[in-house]
Amino acid sequence: MARLLPxxxxxxxxxxxxxxxxxxxxxxxxxxxxxxxGKPAPEFTLPxxxxxxxxxxxxxxxxxxYLLNVFGSWCPTCQYEHPILSANVxxxxxxxxxxxxxxxxxxxxRWLGRFGNPYDAVITDRxxxxxxxxxxxxxxxxxxxxxxxxxRYKRIGMFTPELIERELKPKLAELAxxxxxxxx
Amino acid sequence: MLPELxxxxxxxxxxxxxxxxxxxLYGAWRNDPALIAVARPAxxxxxxxxxxxxxxxxxxxxSQDFSVAYVAQNSNRAxxxxxxxSAVWGAHEGSLLLWILILNVWSVAVAAFSRxxxxxxxxxxxxxxxxxxxxxxxxxxxxxxxxxRHLPALADGNDLNxxxxxxxxxxxxxxxxxxxxxxxxxxAFAIAALLGGAESGPDPRxxxxxxxxxxxxxxxxxxxPWTNVAWAFLTLGITLGSWWAYYTLxxxxxxxxxxxxxxxxxxxxxxxxxxHSQAVTEKRGGFRAWxxxxxxxxxxxxxxxxFLVRSGVLTSxxxxxxxxxxxxxxxxxxxxxxxxxxALYALRAPRVAGGKPFRLxxxxxxxxxxxxxxxxxxxxVLLGTLYPLIGEAIGAGRISVGPPYFGFLFxxxxxxxxxxxxFGPLFRWAxxxxxxxxxxxxxxxxxxIGAAVLARIVAPALPxxxxxxxxxxxxxxxxxxxxxxxxxxxxxxGRRYTAEMLGMILAHFGVALFLAGxxxxxxxxxxxxLRFAPDATHEVGGLDxxxxxxxxxxxxxxxxxxxxxxxxxGERLIATLHPQKRQYVGGGQIQTKAAIAPGVLRDLYVxxxxxxxxxxxxxxAWAVRVYVKPFVRWIWLGxxxxxxxGFIAAADRRFRALPEPAAAPAPAxxxxxxxxxx
Numbered sequence: 098m099a100r101l102l103p104x105x106x107x108x109x110x111x112x113x114x115x116x117x118x119x120x121x122x123x124x125x126x127x128x129x130x131x132x133x134x135g136k137p138a139p140e141f142t143l144p145x146x147x148x149x150x151x152x153x154x155x156x157x158x159x160x161x162x163y164l165l166n167v168f169g170s171w172c173p174t175c176q177y178e179h180p181i182l183s184a185n186v187x188x189x190x191x192x193x194x195x196x197x198x199x200x201x202x203x204x205x206x207r208w209l210g211r212f213g214n215p216y217d218a219v220i221t222d223r224x225x226x227x228x229x230x231x232x233x234x235x236x237x238x239x240x241x242x243x244x245x246x247x248x249r250y251k252r253i254g255m256f257t258p259e260l261i262e263r264e265l266k267p268k269l270a271e272l273a274x275x276x277x278x279x280x281x
Numbered sequence: 282m283l284p285e286l287x288x289x290x291x292x293x294x295x296x297x298x299x300x301x302x303x304x305x306l307y308g309a310w311r312n313d314p315a316l317i318a319v320a321r322p323a324x325x326x327x328x329x330x331x332x333x334x335x336x337x338x339x340x341x342x343x344s345q346d347f348s349v350a351y352v353a354q355n356s357n358r359a360x361x362x363x364x365x366x367s368a369v370w371g372a373h374e375g376s377l378l379l380w381i382l383i384l385n386v387w388s389v390a391v392a393a394f395s396r397x398x399x400x401x402x403x404x405x406x407x408x409x410x411x412x413x414x415x416x417x418x419x420x421x422x423x424x425x426x427x428x429x430r431h432l433p434a435l436a437d438g439n440d441l442n443x444x445x446x447x448x449x450x451x452x453x454x455x456x457x458x459x460x461x462x463x464x465x466x467x468x469a470f471a472i473a474a475l476l477g478g479a480e481s482g483p484d485p486r487x488x489x490x491x492x493x494x495x496x497x498x499x500x501x502x503x504x505x506p507w508t509n510v511a512w513a514f515l516t517l518g519i520t521l522g523s524w525w526a527y528y529t530l531x532x533x534x535x536x537x538x539x540x541x542x543x544x545x546x547x548x549x550x551x552x553x554x555x556x557h558s559q560a561v562t563e564k565r566g567g568f569r570a571w572x573x574x575x576x577x578x579x580x581x582x583x584x585x586x587x588f589l590v591r592s593g594v595l596t597s598x599x600x601x602x603x604x605x606x607x608x609x610x611x612x613x614x615x616x617x618x619x620x621x622x623x624a625l626y627a628l629r630a631p632r633v634a635g636g637k638p639f640r641l642x643x644x645x646x647x648x649x650x651x652x653x654x655x656x657x658x659x660x661x662v663l664l665g666t667l668y669p670l671i672g673e674a675i676g677a678g679r680i681s682v683g684p685p686y687f688g689f690l691f692x693x694x695x696x697x698x699x700x701x702x703x704f705g706p707l708f709r710w711a712x713x714x715x716x717x718x719x720x721x722x723x724x725x726x727x728x729x730i731g732a733a734v735l736a737r738i739v740a741p742a743l744p745x746x747x748x749x750x751x752x753x754x755x756x757x758x759x760x761x762x763x764x765x766x767x768x769x770x771x772x773x774x775g776r777r778y779t780a781e782m783l784g785m786i787l788a789h790f791g792v793a794l795f796l797a798g799x800x801x802x803x804x805x806x807x808x809x810x811l812r813f814a815p816d817a818t819h820e821v822g823g824l825d826x827x828x829x830x831x832x833x834x835x836x837x838x839x840x841x842x843x844x845x846x847x848x849x850x851g852e853r854l855i856a857t858l859h860p861q862k863r864q865y866v867g868g869g870q871i872q873t874k875a876a877i878a879p880g881v882l883r884d885l886y887v888x889x890x891x892x893x894x895x896x897x898x899x900x901x902a903w904a905v906r907v908y909v910k911p912f913v914r915w916i917w918l919g920x921x922x923x924x925x926x927g928f929i930a931a932a933d934r935r936f937r938a939l940p941e942p943a944a945a946p947a948p949a950x951x952x953x954x955x956x957x958x959x
Contacts (some may be wrong), residue, residue: 100415100630103574104623107581111616117594117670118608171683199685207810210890210904211532218586236681254673254680 133248138165138240139230146197146205148220153194153220155246162249162272163192164265165240167228168214169200170208172236178255183215185261190268191241195219198228198236241265242273284349287337290430294330294381295418296322301411305404305550309476317400320407324392327414328385334595335382338427339369340505348434351375351427357438359838360446367451368441373591373607376454376500380587381417383455383462388414389505391466397909398503405473413465415928416614425608434661443865443872449525453518457545460515461583463507464548467555468580470504471573472622501563501572506931508559508576509784512552513927519545519919528877533808533886533908535916543666544586547659551579554655557648558926565710567636567645571652573626582620582659588615594670640712647705651698658694662687690837699753699796702789703760707767721763729755743804750800758793761786781933788926795919801912812893813846822909824885825849831889831903839863841874844889844903860889860905883911 133139142154166182168175186193195216198203202221209219222228222267231240241250250268301323308316327918336352342365347353355375356368370376388410395403421427522542527535537541555575562572588594591606598920639645664671665682672680701724707718733752736743765786778786809821813828820826829845848856856878863872875888890904 100570100627103577104620104627107619107623110585111620112669113667113674114588114592114594114608114612114615116674118592118612118781120673171681171685172681203808203810207808207906210906232478254669269406 113271133232133240134251136175136248138242138247138248139227141195141220141222141227141230143220143222143227146195146202146209146221149202149221153218158192158194158242159246161192161246162241162243162269163194163217165194165196165231165242167196167198167231167236167238167240169198169236170204174255175237176208176212178237179212179215181256181258181261184267185258186256187215188257189261189266191269192217196227197221198233199223199225214243241272283337284341284346284424284428284430287334287341288422288426290330290333290337291418291422291426291428294327294334295415295422297327297330297417298411298418298905301327302408302415303411305411306408306476309401309408312401314400317404318405320411321392323411324388327411328389328487330637331378331382331385331418334428335369335371335378338375338378339366342368345438346434346435346459348430348432350429350431353431353435353438355439355441357441357838360441361837363448363451364441364446370454371441371450374421374425376745377417377421377425377591378427379455380458380462381414381421383458384410384414384417384465386459387463387466387507391469395503400471401651402477402500402503405476406469409469410465412618416618416636420607420610420614424610443863444529446838446865446872447525447529449521449529453521453525456514456521457518460511460513460518460552461545461548461586463514464552464576464579464583466507466511467504467559467576468622470500470507471576472625475573475622475625501559502530502936503828504576505559505563506933507553508556509927509931511555511602512549513924513931515545515552516920516924516927518915519549520924523920527913528842528875529872533800533806533875533888533906533910535913538665538684539588540666541586543662544589547662547666547687547807548579548582548586550655550659550662551575554652554659555579556930557651557655561636561645561648565637565645567639568649568652568707569636570626570630571778573630575652575656577619577622577626578656578659581615584611584615584619588612589666592738595666596942615853637711639710642708642713642715644705644708644713647701647708650701651705653696654698658691661690661694665690673757699757699792702757702792703764706761706764706785706789721767722760724760725756728759729753747801747804750797750804753800754793754797757796758790759791761793779933779935781930781935784926784928784930784933786926787929788923789843790928791919791922791924793919794915794922798912798915798917798919802910802916805911806913807909809907811905811907812902813905815949817902819907821907823850824855824909826887826905828903828905828909831892834861836863839865839872842889842892844876844887844905845888846876846905848885856885858885858887860887862889866885879914881914883909884913886910 138155140155142152145151145153164186168178182193183227193216195214197219197220200221200223202223205221206220207214225233231238237255239252239256240248249272250264252264256265301320304316304323305320308314308319338349340346341349341352341357343362345352345356345358345365351372351374353373356365361370368375370744371377388407391410392403395406442603463690519542522545523535526537526542527533555572558568558572558575561568587680588608588611588692592611594608668682668686669680703722704718707713707721708715731750732755733748736748736751765778768782772778807822809819811819811821811826813819813826815830818825818827825848827847827849829847831842831844834841834843841863843859846858846860847854848858858876858878860876861874863874865872873888873890875886877887878885886908888906891907893902893904
């Protein structure tokens with residue numbers, strides 16, 4: 098039996114790679130249901146990357162929807178997502194907040210300096226506490242938070258232009274309507 | 282007309298590859314000398330046509346034939362002539378052709394230098410290589426034809442990715458592929474041995490258990506030099522790649538754990554385990570199944586690397602453009618070749634553990650530990666590389682694990698390797714005298730610890746990693762040096778060092794340099810992002826960097842902002858650096874070109890960032906990234922020494938001299954080679 102082990106492991110690997118091709122070809126990965134959707138975003142007060150003496154909190158961001166994007170200079174997928182954020186999310190007009198997660202601020206600055214900074218503000222979560230509160234698995238992840246501070250949509254993994262068209266844009270449109278209707 | 286000829290040549294090469302795999306393998310099975318004899322001419326013919334196709338594509342680049350789509354996509358009129366050659370392998374289609382060309386070079390070399398080996402074995406080896414060639418040739422023709430026309434022809438092409446317009450890239454891919462693809466030879470030998478293993482009688486194991494063992498021991502001796510050479514080339518390729526990334530990416534790092542880097546690193550790790558395991562199998566007869574498995578794995582990981590880079594399954598900084606069709610094709614091929622090999626292994630693997638017995642304290646045990654650790658390291662890297670995919674599969678989303686994962690686990694696995702390494706050569710086969718080895722190494726241990734303490738006193742700011750680097754590199758370096766000295770004293774003149782031993786000493790010495798480089802660089806590098814106003818001076822790492830402003834410079838196909846930075850140590854000017862920020866005329870891409878003042882003890886590294894006062898047009902302040910990186914060159918120096926070790930060990934006379942008597946009597950039944958020298 099032991100001799101069949103390498104073959105079995107290899108077949109499992111082939112299965113995984115087949116899945117990879119399939120996934121790549123279809124991009125049918127829907128959002129993972131998160132218990133946080135529809136719930137208020139967790140509290141946070143975190144220092145700004147470029148002005149560490151200043152802090153940004155959840156309360157200060159109320160009143161306007163924003164997209165919280167979890168990234169790190171150590172994360173290769175973030176590097177891939179980065180130009181898509183700049184080119185496809187920025188024009189949507191929504192505030193883009195970067196959460197520099199489990200990262201050295203100097204590395205993050207260098208990374209943003211090298212690839213450009215698409216964010217309206219970057220906050221640093223060096224020890225990853227806020228990430229845990231948000232239930233972040235791994236970078237990149239994005240959370241759409243509405244004007245009332247409620248998480249409306251979550252994306253695990255990178256955004257692609259198609260995903261932005263198909264998922265993010267409708268959510269944004271949705272956000273614009275009921276928010277106004279609900280206001281007294 | 283020529284591109285069509287190139288394509289025609291590829292089709293002919295594919296047909297010859299099919300001949301090369303079908304007839305000799307069938308002939309070896311039926312023991313038909315006429316069919317067996319087809320192997321060598323088929324190899325030669327295939328190589329001629331592949332070389333022709335490669336030549337045609339190169340000519341299309343040099344003569345700038347923009348009617349060929351691939352040429353138009355990857356070069357333009359402004360491209361200097363020397364980059365027109367390297368542009369051939371600048372993207373997917375051409376690099377695949379390079380892969381095939383290199384496979385053919387290996388096949389021709391094996392066919393030419395193995396004339397003394399049993400013809401049946403060689404028919405199988407060349408047949409297996411033919412299968413691989415047929416797979417890749419059909420892959421090229423069906424999904425990635427580099428000769429497709431773009432009609433009407435374009436007046437000018439796009440550009441070669443500027444990051445690839447660099448002398449380092451002329452060499453890096455061919456060396457890397459030579460290593461990668463070279464593992465196909467060890468693979469072919471292993472498969473040939475498996476195919477032949479059960480053939481010498483109705484039930485060979487019952488009739489002649491030693492006969493199988495003999496067959497399996499012989500193939501290892503013949504495969505060893507090829508494996509060592511492949512490993513050495515791979516070492517060189519990875520070293521060049523690391524050096525290239527260091528000076529072109531403007532990032533100051535030398536290793537990024539990027540999926541594509543990992544794709545070349547995994548075969549290297551398994552290859553390292555393999556060259557050690559082969560030594561045991563060849564000299565002591567042990568670890569036979571293990572050596573076969575490692576031979577299969579090393580090449581499988583090369584194929585897997587090819588898959589990962591070209592299928593788009595993993596995103597990477599330097600992946601090729603993806604196409605699911607290509608991914609499926611390689612995966613099917615990978616599944617067939619590797620799955621078939623592993624199934625064959627399951628059927629034919631030597632049942633007996635075999636080999637001469639050994640005690641717990643012996644060189645065999647140490648090499649077994651080496652094998653396990655390197656195999657685990659490769660598995661760790663594989664897991665980390667595939668992590669985004671696994672995340673997707675279990676529904677956790679496309680996520681990446683970064684350097685913290687790799688760095689931590691890798692260090693953990695390599696720590697025992699470093700501790701045990703000096704014991705390896707000092708331990709004897711079968712049963713070692715651990716006390717004698719400890720006696721030799723005790724002064725080394727004291728020296729290593731003493732040097733770390735001294736370093737702590739001289740440079741109190743040196744972090745723990747740096748101290749460990751000093752101690753570890755002395756432990757390995759002095760340990761190996763003492764072994765060399767011991768050998769010099771004890772062996773009679775003229776027989777002191779075989780090439781194999783010399784290669785081993787050099788390669789392990791390379792490990793010592795590498796350790797010093799990595800740990801000291803990581804511990805003591807100084808990095809600074811600075812705002813430089815004209816004529817401003819900043820102090821970094823005890824040196825004064827003075828900014829002399831930015832001027833316009835012009836290259837053959839780019840315009841650049843060129844900064845001038847003078848570095849002074851006190852009053853003495855030690856370097857004047859000219860980092861550039863280039864804009865390429867063809868595609869308009871921007872590329873940072875760092876300026877480096879290299880040194881044995883430290884590199885000064887300066888990269889130009891963004892202008893901070895746009896209004897002043899280059900005369901204002903600039904963001905500049907400054908690095909002082911002590912001992913960084915030692916990393917690559919260590920890599921080069923390891924490579925030399927691999928080449929020298931492969932040149933050992935023993936590998937060439939012994940097969941002769943085997944071939945002389947009867948090709949079908951290899952004679953027992955002389956007992957391996959311990």
